Amino acid sequence: xxxxxxxxxxxxxxxxxxxxxxxxxxxxxxxxxxxxxxxxxxxxxxxxxxxxxxxxxxxxxxxxxxxxxxxxxxxxxxxxxxxxxxxxxxxxxxxxxxxxxxxxxxxxxxxxxxxxxxxxxxxxxxxxxxxxxxxxxxxxxxxxxxxxxxxxxxxxxxxxxxxxxxxxxxxxxxxxxxxxxxxxxxxxxxxxxxxxxxxxxxxxxxxxxxxxxxxxxxxxxxxxxxxxxxxxxxxxxxxxxxxxxxxxxxxxxxxxxxxxxxxxxxxxxxxxxxxxxxxxxxxxxxxxxxxxxxxxxxxxxxxxxxxxxxxxxxxxxxxxxxxxxxxxxxxxxxxxxxx
Numbered sequence: 001x002x003x004x005x006x007x008x009x010x011x012x013x014x015x016x017x018x019x020x021x022x023x024x025x026x027x028x029x030x031x032x033x034x035x036x037x038x039x040x041x042x043x044x045x046x047x048x049x050x051x052x053x054x055x056x057x058x059x060x061x062x063x064x065x066x067x068x069x070x071x072x073x074x075x076x077x078x079x080x081x082x083x084x085x086x087x088x089x090x091x092x093x094x095x096x097x098x099x100x101x102x103x104x105x106x107x108x109x110x111x112x113x114x115x116x117x118x119x120x121x122x123x124x125x126x127x128x129x130x131x132x133x134x135x136x137x138x139x140x141x142x143x144x145x146x147x148x149x150x151x152x153x154x155x156x157x158x159x160x161x162x163x164x165x166x167x168x169x170x171x172x173x174x175x176x177x178x179x180x181x182x183x184x185x186x187x188x189x190x191x192x193x194x195x196x197x198x199x200x201x202x203x204x205x206x207x208x209x210x211x212x213x214x215x216x217x218x219x220x221x222x223x224x225x226x227x228x229x230x231x232x233x234x235x236x237x238x239x240x241x242x243x244x245x246x247x248x249x250x251x252x253x254x255x256x257x258x259x260x261x262x263x264x265x266x267x268x269x270x271x272x273x274x275x276x277x278x279x280x281x282x283x284x285x286x287x288x289x290x291x292x293x294x295x296x297x298x299x300x301x302x303x304x305x306x307x308x309x310x311x312x313x314x315x316x317x318x319x320x321x322x323x324x325x326x327x328x329x330x331x332x333x334x335x336x337x338x339x
Contacts, residue, residue, distance in 0.1 A: 003170065005058030006050050006290065007134040009127060009162065010148075010176075011041030011119055011141050012063045012088070013097035014070045017313045019273060023104040023111060033105055034272075038314040039077045040099055042140030042176040045276055045315045047083045049283035052319040053305065057287075060084035060134060064122045066096035071118070089126060094118045103273035103313055110275050112179070120146035124161040129169035136198075136290055137166040138282075140176030142188040149188060156191035163195035174198040174286060176279070182208025193236025198289065200282040200302075203245040206232060220245040222338050226258055240295065242302070244281045248338045249303065251295050261299040262335035264307035270332075276315025281306040287322060304329035 015038045020030040039048065043063050050059050061083055065071035067090040074096065078085035094117035102111040122145050139162060142149060148158035155161040163173050173196050177185055185208040193199070193209075203225050207214030210228035214221055222245075229241040229252035240253040248262040284305030288298025304325040311318040319325070 003133050003135040005060070005134040006046070006286065007060050007062065007132060007137045007171065008043040008047045009062045009137060009139045010043045010122070011097065011144065012039065012044040012061070012065055012074050013041040013099055013114070013119070014038075014073065015040030015099050015101045015275070015315060017101045017103070017273070017275060019103050019105060019313050021104075022106045023102065023109065034313055036314055037073075038317065039074055040101065040276075040315050041097065042138070042279065044074065044077070045279035046138045046176070046283050046286070047078070048081050048316040049280055049305065049319050050287060051081045051083060052316065053283060053287050053322040053325070055082065055321070057290075058084070058134065060087070060132065062087040062127050064089050064091055064118050064126055066090065066094055066118045067092045068095055070096035070098060087128065091118055091121055094121055101275045101313075103275060108271060108274060110273065114144070116144050116146075119144060123147045124152055124158045124165065127162050127165060129165060129171070132169065132171075134171060136174060136286055137171040138174045138176065138286060139163060139166070141178040142175070142192070143178040143180035143184055157188060159188065159192050160195055163192055167195060172197040172289075174200060174282075176282060177201055177205045179204075185209055186211065190235055193232060193238065196236055196238045198240060198242070198286070199232060199238045200242040200244070200285050202278055203243055206241070206243045220247070220338070222248065222250055222260065226250050226252055242285055242299070244278065244302065244306070247335060249281070249299050251299060253295065257295070259295045259299060260338075261296065261303065262338055263303045264329045265333045265335050266307050266310055267332060271310045272318075273313040274310060275313060277306045277309050279315055280309035280319060283319075284322070284325070300329070301326065307332065
């Protein structure tokens, strides 16, 4: 059987994106410059990004949302973007997750304040892979799903059980992480590493998994990221570990190869917000892997998708086809180093 397509699993939530002129101190205030409501979460963002990068790519999702207007909004979003969503289930026992995603005009920094409802009821039993022929399964987000984060039968957590099932169904596996405490990420993700084929994470996340300081003093140390990526390889079965940060990315592969690539030199006046840039990077890289591209080209694609995403405050609104994203990156130009 020839496998084709991307299956996403896990978080679909409502993003209430709010651009403010400045992030206020507690008991302070700020002015809203722009606001919109969109889909968010790892399952949603990867699915929509892939469909925008390549509208011919088969994409499906497995998730749990609330039986409410927000859940129906997300189902409609999947429908509008050509995402097969028959396995998007709805529950009346909890409301759909939502996040207030703030971004400051002054600094470009983002602040997320989230409520998790339906995600806390997601279990490995919701993941039925029967009849699915997708090549890659993208799962997230450990740390914000109460049952999935807990031991499941004989497995360390529900993420392990789900990844094991996906591999048994014939799919490559990738895991996306949330912005949680490093120690918590390590506890949840390390047991998953023997059940992964890919791992695409940011500089802080890989440091937490490996127990290595990768962002000393708030500045990314690429060499430490490489060391942490190699440590993650040693702890499991990924064929490659990809670590991204604003000025570039590094990749460590199972055969000992290390690839480094600075990011796109995005004009400051083109940046609307960073929300979703990491998801776009992951989508670009996963797309390249699916298409059989070499690592260097896949990393370039990842950077190009991330750069394109910065042009809107929503997570997926500015993504274009893969060729358009690469053309945009070439037009803006590439950094010559990580500095």
